[in-house]
Amino acid sequence: MRTLLLAATLFTTAAQAAGPVMDVYRDPNCGCCKAWISHLQSNGIQVNDHVESDMSALKQRLGVPPRLASCHTGVINGQFVEGHVPAADVLKLGAQPDLLGLAVPGMPAGSPGMEMGSRQDAYQVIGLERDGDERVVAHYPD
Template sequence: MHKVLRLTALVGVLMASIAQAATPINVYRDPNCGCCKSWIKYLETNGFSVNDHVEPNMSALKERLGVAPRLSSCHTAVIGGKFVEGHVPVEQIRELVQHPELVGIATPGMPAGSPGMEMGRARQTYQVIGLTHDGVDEVVADYPTTQ
């Protein structure tokens, strides 16, 4: 019985430390978008603590954050003072802090197969684009189709 109690306590401590270690991120989305909710679940599954904000005027928010229209997608997140636009994979979000020259990163559009846009076997080639302080686009990652 004592072993069970100790194991239960250990699991509780472990779960609490995992929850505390989650990286906070603010996600702003349209109230009617299903893929935004899927991307949020993807973030949470991959160690992020999401503050979900339903935003009535996404265009104004994107403009305020400096998201260029050519980089636009359906939702916008903010982490460490930088924007994350669209269906960006967690690998690039985690690497963003290592790039002081970038004001944000984006996966423009809504490419099939990107996180939150899984549609069966459908896959589109897409890029994650970084935007520098000078307004220059920089390819951060390429995701080719796997078919």
């Protein structure tokens, strides 16, 4: 019994150390999505990668407004992550239960997965509140 308890404790500790898990849905033809997934993984987020043929229907089902849309959509702890949201902001999302999710609309150059040499477009991470209001949660570059 003691060995079983120790094994269960070690498994739980290893799972917690591995970091949060996100499901990412992407179009099969999108290359920047894979780069964003690599960014998440290198920052401790485990990713379940799903190739999705109808991204519009998925976004609609998750409540992502068209004005906040980008090329891929993640789901972590029931909240959506739309587009090239930096891992640092994803990791803070769980502490914001008032948000349905985060979004970086479009595909701004210099955002994670959209690196293009030294080009760095200014962009915002938008939080969508449960009442439908939006708020800026981060600005890049700082």
